[in-house]
Amino acid sequence: MKKKSKIVLILILILAVLCAVAVALLAGYHKIYMFVEEKGLFCDTVDVDIVQDIESERISLESVLSDERFTVNQSLMLVNTIYMLPQDFKAEVSEYKDTTVFMNDCIMSAYEELSRAVLEKTGNKLYVSSSVRDREEQQALYMEDPLTATVPGASEHETGLSLDVYVSRFSGDGFLRSKSGRFVNSHCWEYGFIIRYPSYGEEYTGIRYEPWHVRYVGHPHSDIIYNNHLTLEQYISSLEPGVFYKTGEYIITRQEAVESMLTVPSGCESYVISPDNTGYYIVTGKLAK
Numbered sequence: 234m235k236k237k238s239k240i241v242l243i244l245i246l247i248l249a250v251l252c253a254v255a256v257a258l259l260a261g262y263h264k265i266y267m268f269v270e271e272k273g274l275f276c277d278t279v280d281v282d283i284v285q286d287i288e289s290e291r292i293s294l295e296s297v298l299s300d301e302r303f304t305v306n307q308s309l310m311l312v313n314t315i316y317m318l319p320q321d322f323k324a325e326v327s328e329y330k331d332t333t334v335f336m337n338d339c340i341m342s343a344y345e346e347l348s349r350a351v352l353e354k355t356g357n358k359l360y361v362s363s364s365v366r367d368r369e370e371q372q373a374l375y376m377e378d379p380l381t382a383t384v385p386g387a388s389e390h391e392t393g394l395s396l397d398v399y400v401s402r403f404s405g406d407g408f409l410r411s412k413s414g415r416f417v418n419s420h421c422w423e424y425g426f427i428i429r430y431p432s433y434g435e436e437y438t439g440i441r442y443e444p445w446h447v448r449y450v451g452h453p454h455s456d457i458i459y460n461n462h463l464t465l466e467q468y469i470s471s472l473e474p475g476v477f478y479k480t481g482e483y484i485i486t487r488q489e490a491v492e493s494m495l496t497v498p499s500g501c502e503s504y505v506i507s508p509d510n511t512g513y514y515i516v517t518g519k520l521a522k
């Protein structure tokens with residue numbers, strides 16, 4: 234082959250590879266976007282019922298701040314390349330037990346329970362390699378390695394709700410080779426966490442399996458997500474705004490705050506309210522016993 238035609242062939246090949254990468258990236262984004270348009274995705278195995286004619290009350294977002302039945306936190310924020318964090322987002326974080334590890338205030342006690350369970354069941358101490366990152370840190374990571382790191386504003390680590398965990402000698406993909414890694418992957422939901430990027434979820438999350446990245450969502454959300462093999466994208470998009478769902482001792486409703494007012498179920502002993510970063514609030518009421 235002549236030198237000139239060889240160069241042309243190489244250029245065509247490079248162009249073909251670039252096109253394939255562009256198509257793959259666009260397809261990934263498209264899938265996430267399409268999914269959020271779908272509704273009613275609870276599968277047969279889930280024990281979640283729609284409740285009709287529920288007694289409810291209107292409350293203002295301001296009044297719940299001084300009402301001790303209500304906890305307002307950031308536990309159900311959906312963060313991805315479609316639902317990015319606002320520029321002025323402030324994670325509610327504190328230091329975890331003098332460890333220099335900062336995490337979202339709402340996950341502290343759940344993480345304490347999870348790490349205690351890992352130690353008791355597997356004999357290993359659970360460590361955190363990465364918790365909260367501010368926008369600048371995420372930006373620096375992204376500049377360093379744009380193929381692996383997430384775009385600033387689209388990383389859950391900016392919320393402090395996610396932790397990258399490991400045990401001695403087993404981290405990253407190798408975490409699963411340890412008993413502790415397998416325990417975390419199959420039991421973290423019992424402590425209010427989910428594996429945010431599960432092995433079955435790449436087409437919805439856009440991110441490959443990360444067995445080390447745990448994300449707090451709280452009960453009963455972690456129970457529903459884990460036991461129905463859902464991703465957070467699927468779960469939140471399946472909660473139809475204004476509908477009340479009952480599962481066990483909980484009532485869940487996803488609401489739009491109209492004039493800063495929400496409709497919450499009456500008669501619960503406690504409530505957790507979290508914005509979901511898609512324009513709605515998710516109210517989780519725990520029924521009085």
Ligand SMILES: [Zn+2]
Nearest residue numbers: 395396397446
């Ligand atoms: Zn992570």
